[in-house]
Amino acid sequence: MRPVMRKTLCLLPIMLVLTTFNAKAQDVELSPPPPLDPAKVRVIMKKAVDGFIKPGYAALAVSATSLESNMKALCAAPSQETLDAATAAFADTVKKWSTIEIVRVGPVIEQNRFERILYYPDRKGLGLKQVQRYLTEKDETVTNAESLKGKSVAAQGLGALEFVLYGTGSEALQQEKDGFRCRYGAAVAGNIANVAKDLKAVWDEPDGAAKSWTEPGQDNPVFRDEREAIVALLGILVHGSETIRDQRIETFYKGPEKVKFPRTAIYWRSGQTWKSIADNVTAVQSLMKTAGMADLLPSDQRSISGSIDFLAKSMVRVAGTIDPDVEKALANDEQRAKVDYLLLNGRDFIYRLNDQYGGAIGLSSGFSFSDGD
Structure with a gap:
């Protein structure tokens, strides 16, 4: 039996469990959603x-600050040890950002904060071209976090x-x-740390975003009532899941x-794609x-929450077994079957959050979380 077929057969039990859940849900007459409880919201x-x-933002700020320190240490004393420390710090910052980046509303989308930390997808390769140009021309203005802030967002973040x-x-x-390349990298790390600290401060302000x-209330400039607030929160989950499918895969x-x-x-260069x-x-899942x-x-209808949790855990488990080298993963039948699994279940993940959960709490299927219609 071919490897891809064996892998497909291994995945069938999980797919069948999910299908069975849907079938059972359709056979049961569910109660209509109750009115939203303002106190609960x-x-x-x-x-x-x-x-x-x-x-999330606090952890990102701590990690990015450590990343900046490790980059500066690498510049001051280049060695395998300081390079390893810098790359480990980079991986930790990617992890911390990957956790909080699902929040794509609020202060993070103001002042280009999101793009200054991560400019992706870069379909035209603008970021790469900018970075390569800076490295070739050795433009000293990009070796300082403050002056780098005024440059293209495509060249001042994690990419x-x-x-x-x-x-x-x-x-x-x-x-x-103290080479130019390293000093530029330290400035980028400093820029990420500055944005992260800024976000933490904005959310910590007594009369700010928090x-x-x-x-929620009539005088609230963000949410006039509890319904608008829960729509925004659910929107984070739905749009975050859509991003995983549409942009990450x-x-x-x-x-x-x-x-x-x-x-x-x-x-892909650092092998952090699937992580x-x-x-x-x-x-x-955590939010x-x-x-x-x-x-x-x-x-x-409490089982909806359980099914979302189960699906998330399954996707995380499978992602953890895919070859970090994306090219190798897609060239191998067994590995590619795992990516297919993420793609298939990524769609189901969106459906369970948007249609099942959203519908169960009183938001009709197809509700637009981006414009409130």
Whole structure:
């Protein structure tokens, strides 16, 4: 039996479990969604902010600050040891960002903060071209985090730093003390740290974003009522799941017959592609659980939360077994079957959050979380 067939057969039990769940749900007459309980929504929003959003940005700020320190240490004393410390710090910052990046609303989308940390997808390769130009021309203005802030967002975030650490010519990092490439990388790390600290500060302000998110009301500039607040929170989950499918996978792979360019995958140079995807999925699952969003479900539909949790864990487990080398993974039948699994279940993940959960709490199927219609 061919490897891909064996792998497909191994995945069938999980797929059958999910299919059976859907079939059973259709056979049961479910109660109509109850009116949203304003008190419950406020509790959920507070848990989301205090238990997920604020800690997420705080962790990112700590990690990015450490990354900047490690980059500076590498520049001051180039060696395999300091390079390993810098790449380990980079991986940790990618992990911390992959957890909180599902929050694509609020302060992070103001002042280009999101793009200054991560400019992706870069379909036209603008970031790479900018980074290569800076490295070739040795423009000293990009070796300082403050002056780098005014440059193209495509060349001042994690993608740029990944190329510095892993891209063509990266061997120079161990060959030259205080070399231009390393100082540019340190500035990029400093820029990421500054944005992360800024986000943490904005969310920590007593009358800032946190208050707007946890106290809906007519005078609130963000959420006029609890319904708008829960729509935004669910929107984070739905859009986060859509991003996993649309940007993290389908950017370079839509199926065995539609393999695009593996080197357009996020973090392919550092081998962080599947880890970051797993962290994205875990983040969606964690936000939902931390906020206690299952509490809004009618008692006879609480299984929806369990199915979302089960699916998330399955996707994370499979992602953890895929070859970090994206090109190798897509060239191997067994490995590619795992990517197919992520793609298939990524669609189901969106459906369960948007249609099943959204419908169960009173938001009709197809509700647009981006414009509130």
